[in-house]
Amino acid sequence: MAKKLSKAVLSVCLAAGLAAPIDFQTASAEEPVVNYNPTVSPIPKYMKTTAHGFPLNPKVSLVTEKGTDPAAITELKEALTKAGVTMIVESDITNPSLQAPVIIWLGEFSDEAEVKTITEKTGIKDLTINNKEGYLITSKQGTEAKKHIVISGKDDAGTYYGTQTFRQLIVERPGTDWIPEVEIKDWPTMPIRGAIEGFYGEPWSHEDRLSQLEFYGDHKMNSYIYAPKDDPYHRDKWRDPYPQEKIAEIAELVKTAHDNHVTFTFAISPGNTITYSSDKDLQALIDKAQAMWDVGVRSFALFLDDIDPNLRSPEDRAKFGGDANPPAAAQAYLLNRFNSEFIKKHEGAERLITVPTDYYQAGTTPYRTRFAALVQPDIVVQWTGIGVVAPTITTADADRIHGIFKHDLLIWDNYPVNDFDRNRLFLAPLTGRDAGLTPEHGVIGLTANPMNEAEASKIPLFTVADYTWNPEAYNPNDSMLRGLKEFAGAKAFEPLKAFVDASYSTSLNGNKEPYSEKLTSLIKEFWATTDSGAGLESASANLLQEFQQLKNIPAELRKTVDNQNFLEEVDGYLRKMELYGAAGEKAVNMILAEQKQDEAAASELRAELKATMNQLNQVPQKLSLGVLSAFFDRALNGVNLAEGKIATASSSEVDWLTPDLAVDGNNNTRWASLYTDNQWLSVDLGQTYTINKVVLNWEAAYGKQYKIQVSQDGSQWTDVHTELNSNGGTDEIDFPATQARHVRMQGIKRATSWGYSLYEMKVFNVHQ
Known part of the structure; x- marks a missing residue:
């Protein structure tokens, strides 16, 4: 031999x-x-x-x-x-x-x-x-x-x-x-590199998943975790066996994954209804896993995230109630039994993966301490970084969390997932992740949670593949450009890049907006020339040219991108982009007519602009073009008196969702309060103005009932409007002209279990 x-x-x-x-x-x-x-x-x-x-x-x-x-x-x-x-x-x-x-x-x-x-x-x-x-x-x-x-x-x-x-x-x-x-x-730096289909909302189609698995293989990603929250057999009906046609689909996915050197992990999320101490429920888990094993699955996960950790069943309270932390003890008991009675009895099975209930906190908790002590050491713990959507994940974070859990960490990266903001696309490259997130710091890999839009997700996932393979050489901008060239080809590269620049803003990159940055200087120059009169023709021509390009980009993409599924996924965003461009043209031409004192043309264009704005508001999808909202508001209503002024609030949900972000003129940044009804946001206009209009641009966590209040001194408040049935979105509130220096949104009742969250609060003196 x-x-x-x-x-x-x-x-x-x-x-x-x-x-x-x-x-x-x-x-x-x-x-x-x-x-x-x-x-x-x-x-x-x-x-x-x-x-x-x-x-x-x-x-x-x-x-x-x-x-x-x-x-x-x-x-x-x-x-x-x-x-x-x-x-x-x-x-x-x-x-x-x-x-x-x-x-x-x-x-x-x-x-x-x-x-x-x-x-x-x-x-x-x-x-x-x-x-x-x-x-x-x-x-x-x-x-x-x-x-x-x-x-x-x-x-x-x-x-x-x-x-x-x-x-x-x-x-x-x-x-x-x-x-x-x-x-x-x-060779790769991270042992595990891939994606987790772990979002809320409509799961990917079978066609989407097959395409994703081939994409992962092409880009040296070796992991896919099947965990769609709204697959009923994954979460709500976890005890029930999959129908045969679904099992056949999973079998095809497993084979495709194998052919592309991707480990297919099947996850179950039983935490909402399981009795942890029940032999019957354990057997249901084993039966579900065995059905997957029979079609080739060799990697399994039990997820315990996004659940009420309190023990519901009398049996669990009797068995674990005396423990230092009953929820942790109950969960560890289930994980250890499944690990011992299924994983370790199946030769060739990969290590069991779990997500604990406390998966994003910054420090230790009684739950984490007990969980770490009780869960068998070979079980892998998934972790999102500090925060559900972590702006950064550092080696210091990993060292701290690994020191708490004392288990290998697999990062569940909630980027580019958009289930928390379903009308946004996050197409920017992955940023904010240290190059040193390696086994030396307790991290054995990273799985990115993509968007509901499977094809669009490939744009940021390309950069995830780059980062996880060779983080030492990773350059986000370079990676993005290479990914777009691959995704679009030469003919579609420029319009696709422009579309990405208009869908770029995320909490990971400080809400950067490349397309807005380009427009900002042109808009600033345009407004300056309308005030002075000098250079207006040139400034308006430059801005009109940019709005015409914005309007034409969608047609170029539809003509040059050879990916029909992608075009269908982003159709609403393309329609929004076209309307932004059309509205911009009308706004510039309206201002030019007003400068020439052509009242008839200005009036006609104002009506057309308002009609286009109504069309814009009917399209729920949002682009990273926050500067345009302020531009259109100024064109129609005059200067927003609140922009750039000092804002205060009753609270902030986290330290990066501060009140100043609701008056910064950017519709992609926001303030968010704590989760109680009696919360408020106030802006000091700096001096007393006569005002008669407030515009509230709500995030998904909006106020169902609230008051608009004004004050001269910031202490004594007068109600100028009471809203009892808002449906969110954009609320335009007109009221009789009044003198005020301070304006406040005073919450009465939230529409969701979250707090109040505003992208912008704007204040105007609209001349009638």
Whole structure:
């Protein structure tokens, strides 16, 4: 039997950006020199290229070994066929066929005899790989004037990922595609990289999930957790078996996941109705899991998030009531029994994953302390960072939380999920995550919770894949641009980027709005020229041009994006963008007519603008164009007297949802109160004005009943309006003109269990 070689990468050299050279041979005289710098996503740990390379001849030899990953072979053949290869001569390394001009070696090649064969034929001296899921690629001219490409993985996944990178190296050219001379050594930083379908609202379709799994495989993500909150069999009806047609769908998902080297994790969320001490309920969990095992699932999760932790059943209160923390004791009892009686009795099962009820808090709690002490140490704990949607996740956060739970942490990253704000798209790249979130800090991976819109989610998920594979090299903006080029292609890149810039604002990036930033300077210049009269023609032309582009972008996207599901998902947002552009044109032209004192044209345009604004308000979807709301308000109502003034409030839900955000002129930032009815938001206008209009732009947590109050001194308040049945959205409140320096929204009754939350509170003196 041939001796097996250990695969030891020169990790010290590679960590420093160095590696033992391949000893590239000089290209033949007739070989053209091309200026080619290949782009690979995710960015490899080490990559070296030269100006040389060679064409992919229509005839290629493919040399594999016994057991080479079938999915890798399939991916490689598809890439070669797409590149114009018409004949692939396959052989085993024990008897390789080396007659073709280009020879590709694909496999793990850890056998000493195999390595010797490759070394002799290619001249490549170093085929060592140490890291799980790692791979290497080398392409060069070898012995006997043959061109060689070696794609070698540490394991099946590494070999598969090597083919994904090889596909990206191919240069499309008329006639015959080109392969650059390259050396790559690569491996992932995070062991677990993927997504969790864990949002509320309509779950993804079966077609969506199949497409997602293929996307994950293409981008070296290795995990998918099935946990849609509104799948009744996942949460509300967890005891009930899935219908056979649903089981057949899951079986297809499991196979597709396997083919793409993605671990399919099946999750159950029984916490709302389970009796933790019940043998019958435990058996129901085991039966549900067994049905999934029978169709190929090997990874399972029991989730206990978003539930009332108090014990409901008399049996649980009797068994756990005397514990230091009864809910933690009950949950640990269930998790440990399922782990012992199902997971550990099924050879090949992955480690059990759970989400504790206290999954986002900053520090320890009695529940967390007891949970950590009782839950078996091999169970993986999912954690969202500090906060449900964490603006940042740092290594210090991870160290602290790992020190509390004392279990391996798997980050459940609530980005780009939008179930808490269903009429928004979060298309910006992942930001705010430290590069050091690794097992050394207790973190074994990250699964991102996507949006309900599956295709649109691929835009930010591309950046998640980049980050989790190689966080040390991750650049959000660079990753986003590479992702958009892949998603859209050359023709649709510019309009798609503009659409993304208009759907960019998130709590992760400080509510940055690239498109609004572009518009802000143009709007500021326009208003300045309307006051002075100088340069108005130029300023209005520039602003009109931008509004025309805004109006035209949706049509360009519909024409150039070859992804019908995506276009259907974002249709409402595209309609909103068109209307914003049309409204902007009308607003500018109305102001120009007013400047010329053309009352008839101004009146007609004002009516058209109001009609377009009504259409805008009928479209519930929202874009990251907060600056436009202030622009239209000023065009119709004059200057917003509250913008930029000092605001105070009875409370703030968290320290980043402060009252000043409700008067900053940005419809994407907001103030939110604590969760009681008697809450208020007040703005000091700085001096006394005559006012007759207040506009409230509510977030989803709106006031069902409230008062608008005014004051001269901020102490004695007078009611000017009482609302008893608001339906949220935008409330425009007109009242008789009154003198006031202070204006307040005084809550009476909330519409939701949350507090009151306002994107903007605006105050006007509208001339009648």
